[in-house]
Amino acid sequence: MKVSLLNLKLQYQGIKKEVLQEIEKVCENQTFILGENVKGLEKEIAGYCNTKYAVGVASGTDAILLPLMAIGVGPGDRVITTPYTFFATAGSIARLGAIPVFVDIEPDTYNIDPDKLEHVIKKQSTSQRSRLKAVIPVHLYGQCVEMETILKISKRYKLAVIEDAAQTIGAEHNGKRAGSMGDFGSFSFYPSKNLGGFGDGGMVTTNSGKMAEKVRVLRVHGSKPKYYHKFVGINSRLDEIQAAVLRIKLKHLQAWENNRMAGAQRYHKLFQDVGLSDIVSLPAVRLYNRHVFNQYIIRVKKRDNLRDYLTKEGIGTEIYYPVPLHLQQCFKHLGYKKGDFPVSERAAKETLALPIYPELTLEEQEYVVNKIAEFYPVRKF
Ligand SMILES: Cc1ncc(COP(=O)(O)O)c(C=O)c1O
Numbered sequence: 001m002k003v004s005l006l007n008l009k010l011q012y013q014g015i016k017k018e019v020l021q022e023i024e025k026v027c028e029n030q031t032f033i034l035g036e037n038v039k040g041l042e043k044e045i046a047g048y049c050n051t052k053y054a055v056g057v058a059s060g061t062d063a064i065l066l067p068l069m070a071i072g073v074g075p076g077d078r079v080i081t082t083p084y085t086f087f088a089t090a091g092s093i094a095r096l097g098a099i100p101v102f103v104d105i106e107p108d109t110y111n112i113d114p115d116k117l118e119h120v121i122k123k124q125s126t127s128q129r130s131r132l133k134a135v136i137p138v139h140l141y142g143q144c145v146e147m148e149t150i151l152k153i154s155k156r157y158k159l160a161v162i163e164d165a166a167q168t169i170g171a172e173h174n175g176k177r178a179g180s181m182g183d184f185g186s187f188s189f190y191p192s193k194n195l196g197g198f199g200d201g202g203m204v205t206t207n208s209g210k211m212a213e214k215v216r217v218l219r220v221h222g223s224k225p226k227y228y229h230k231f232v233g234i235n236s237r238l239d240e241i242q243a244a245v246l247r248i249k250l251k252h253l254q255a256w257e258n259n260r261m262a263g264a265q266r267y268h269k270l271f272q273d274v275g276l277s278d279i280v281s282l283p284a285v286r287l288y289n290r291h292v293f294n295q296y297i298i299r300v301k302k303r304d305n306l307r308d309y310l311t312k313e314g315i316g317t318e319i320y321y322p323v324p325l326h327l328q329q330c331f332k333h334l335g336y337k338k339g340d341f342p343v344s345e346r347a348a349k350e351t352l353a354l355p356i357y358p359e360l361t362l363e364e365q366e367y368v369v370n371k372i373a374e375f376y377p378v379r380k381f
Contacts, residue, residue: 003355003364005316006192010359011256015248022244029240034220037243042203044250045187048170049179051205053212056238057219060166060188061088063202064136065095066236067162067184070214073098073133080120080159081136082112083324083336084344089138089164090325098133099334102326104341108284110140110297110351113343114149121157132157137182138164141283141320142194142260143291144173147181154182162186166202169195170257172290179205189246194260194294195253197242259358260293266362267296267354270369279376295320296356303350306375313371318353 012019026037038056046054057063073079075097081089083102090100103120106113117135124132135154137145145163154161161182165171168178169187179185187193189201204215217224222233264283271277281299285291297320300306307317324344326336338345354368 001364001367002314003316003360003368005318005353005355006357007359008191008196008357011357015252018248019245022248023241026240026244032240033237035240035243037240037247038238041238041243041247041250044247045203046205048177048250048253049185049187049205050177051180051185052207053205053209055204055206055212055215055219056243057202057204057215058236058238059200060186060190060193060202061092062219062234062236063166063186063188063204064089064092064162064164065234066215066218067160067186067204067206067211068092068096068098068134069218069233070211071134071160071183076131077133078124078128078131079134079136080117080132081164082138082140082344083326083341084110084321084347085138085140085164085325086166086321087325087328088166089136090331093136094331099131100325100331101132102336102341104343105347107343107347108281109143109286110347111143111145112137112150114146114153117150118153121153129157132159134160134162136162136164138166139168139171139178141291141297142168142171142294143283143285143289144168144171144178144181146286147173147176151181160184165205166190167193167294168292169193170253170290171292174288180207183208183211189242192294194257194292195246195249197249198245199242201238201242201246203238256358257292259360260356261291263356263358263360263365264291264293264296266365267356267369270365271372274369274373276369276373276376280372293356295353297351297353299347299350300352301350303352306372307352309375310368310371315368315371316355319348319351320353322348324348 077098165178166188185205187203189197218233222231
């Protein structure tokens with residue numbers, strides 16, 4: 001049997017007719033940039049995320065960069081985030097000449113540890129502290145960060161909060177949707193995301209009309225009215241074809257996410273039934289969270305050997321992420337060293353993403369769990 005990490009072809013088969021019709025309409029209209037579909041999607045995403053505004057942009061990366069630009073982050077400023085995330089989170093900070101300041105993660109959710117945030121802030125010198133501008137909590141794998149503490153501390157130190165919700169559309173924390181709790185939410189429509197386009201795309205959410213307007217202006221080179229530039233912006237427009245596809249997919253998102261959650265529960269039971277739950281650490285889901293499982297992450301010893309074994313057995317896996325950001329070559333100048341963020345460093349060595357997508361079957365999941373049981377080995381089904 002073959003079980004790929006993700007199978008987008010199955011999803012496409014279910015919506016193909018509708019998608020092709022909508023793409024054809026865009027082609028007939030010949031309006032490709034910031035048209036009716038983008039406006040419609042912005043309204044619908046704001047509704048889905050429970051925010052007042054949403055602004056379509058060219059990628060999830062720009063959905064982080066543009067809010068940072070909107071609040072005026074520039075050279076020498078400092079922005080706090082996690083070292084255990086996709087590169088774009090810290091890359092966006094660095095692209096503005098600002099300095100990423102890292103805070104280690106929780107060992108079970110892999111999200112930034114709110115209890116370590118204030119300690120890191122207090123360790124900054126007075127001049128460094130005066131340059132702290134924002135915090136970017138990343139809701140990793142589909143589960144929200146413990147936002148109450150983050151919001152409380154951010155308020156105390158007057159830091160803006162940009163939620164990196166690239167992997168987490170539709171997730172909830174204490175009944176609040178990802179992207180609605182901070183000053184901004186940043187979403188990615190990269191194809192492997194729970195709401196994925198047919199290419200790149202992203203969205204910024206906010207409850208501030210002023211900030212929504214600023215991001216709208218910045219995404220068109222800072223021009224308003226056209227050809228008059230009060231600020232220097234970038235070209236970061238969401239295109240109509242992407243928006244048309246995403247509007248169709250959005251109608252299915254809740255059901256797809258329910259399937260992902262059901263798949264995660266099935267894995268949980270299968271791992272327990274086979275006697276692997278002591279050897280394999282399963283994803284921790286906080287009671288008050290709706291975890292939408294963009295990724296199903298296990299933590300194991302001998303991770304790389306297990307991965308090789310599963311690859312040979314036809315099972316797709318991935319490592320998110322093998323090198324924590326404080327140890328990336330491009331951030332050497334920041335002065336971090338091995339051992340600075342031990343929880344992230346250990347996670348980078350031990351975590352493995354297993355196949356999870358809405359159409360994944362019980363039979364396929366049994367195959368995955370049985371192969372892991374063969375590797376360690378324990379009882380099989
Ligand atoms: C946590 C996180 N942040 C940011 C991004 C960047 O999104 P994009 O690839 O759409 O630029 C991604 C997605 O790849 C991500 O997973």
